[in-house]
Amino acid sequence: MAQAEANYDESKVPEFKLPDPLVTFNGKKIKNVKQWEKKRRPELLHFFTENFYGEVPGELKIDDVHLIEESENALNGKAHRKQVVLSFKKDNHTLDYTMLIYLPKNVEKAPLFLAYDFLGNHTITKDPEIVISEAWVADKPSLGIINNQLTEQSRGVRCDRWPVEKIVEAGYGLAVIYYGEVDPDKNDMTDGIHPFFYVDDQEQPANNEWGAIAAWSWGLGRALDYLETDADVDASKVIVFGHSRLGKTALWAGATDQRFAAVISNNSGCGGAALSKRRFGETIARINRSFPHWFCNNFKNYSNNEQTLPVDQHELIALIAPRPVYVASAEEDRWADPKGEFLSALYATPVFELYGKKGISQQEMPPVNQPLLNTVSYHIRTGEHNVKDYDWEQYIRWADMFVK
Ligand code: GTR
DSSP: OHHHHSOOOGGGSOOOOOOOTTBOTTSOBOOSHHHIIIIIHHHHHHHHIIIIIOBOOSOOOOOEEEEEEEEEEHHHHTEEEEEEEEEEEETTEEEEEEEEEEEETTOSSEEEEEEEESSOGGGSSOOTTSOOOOSOOOOBGGGTBBTTBOOGGGTTTTGGGOOHHHHHHTTOEEEEEEGGGTSOSSSOTTSTTGGGGOOTTOOSOOTTBOOHHHHHHHHHHHHHHHHTTOTTEEEEEEEEEEETHHHHHHHHHHHHOTTOOEEEEESOOBTTTBOSTTOOSSOHHHHHHHOTTTSOGGGGGGTTOGGGOSOOHHHHHHTTTTSOEEEEEETTOGGGOHHHHHHHHHHHHHHHHHTTOOOOOOSSOOOTTOOBOSSEEEEEESSSSSOOHHHHHHHHHHHHHHTO
């Protein structure tokens, strides 16, 4: 089994030196926000773009917005629900994806959590009005997902990950999109948004161009473009949230699009919040082998070669500064390396401090279920790789403090 080969022994973590986010590749010390924003931030962003997630090869705006369904009486009258299709067109390509939006009725312009879901919007609540996606999905016979099709049988199966009522009662909106509508999660670069930018009979992006994570992040940016036009939403307070591979996606979206007010990485692990140089749990080689389509091709240069990386994931988190970022781990989720996730948040902190913000101020990981809540926040909860009510309770509390 994949996980069995991985190193879970702290004494076998290789020795490594982490690059200082406040020293340029040429060895110059960064002393203030201006130098960070003019010199260091751009060079880090460029490195992560060219070698990790890949460039978006062109610009593409929403062609059409279509409200397909709306109700003022969702969630037993507590919420206003909308389902909005965003359409994209270029040459002979078309792509549509649907945002399901719940908004609190008692808030005029709501701050909002924006997220992807793994199995279709209809899985996040039992609400019978939610349209079932027709996009490709990986089979999951236990949930009735066969022949790559979603059906009624999976309605509400992910309720436990999405406390929609709690979110709305706390005064936040929630907008979700099925990630497979933007780019199906399989090693095939001829579907989803990627082909929009191909020339002639090109079948995959260039080595420094976007993999799936950057494509999904791009989709979140276009969702934000739409939210900026939605009078019921405060688009200056959109918190991008993601779990696991979608946590990696949320971090990249927050790093590349500074309009996102805050970012939540739930158990994002390798290529997300976890430091690569620790080689604990999932490694770059493993992720590139299991998911060759997630990152750009250049990332393969770092498989079993972490020591030559001039960056690490704490610098991805630093790219989000000074906006609030929450890194969350789960005790049993060793594949995602909780300690490596904590250390990223810790070592990103000096960049937040440059802006006068507070990050992680202790060297040691906090005990389980004892969140550290600051502009840079961290918790490790008991339990497995998942999204729990406990996680959302902390995210809401933190958003009340740092975003709302
Ligand atoms: C795992 C993968 C992780 C994480 C996870 C998920 O198989 O190794 O990096 O992304 O999937 O997204 O659930």
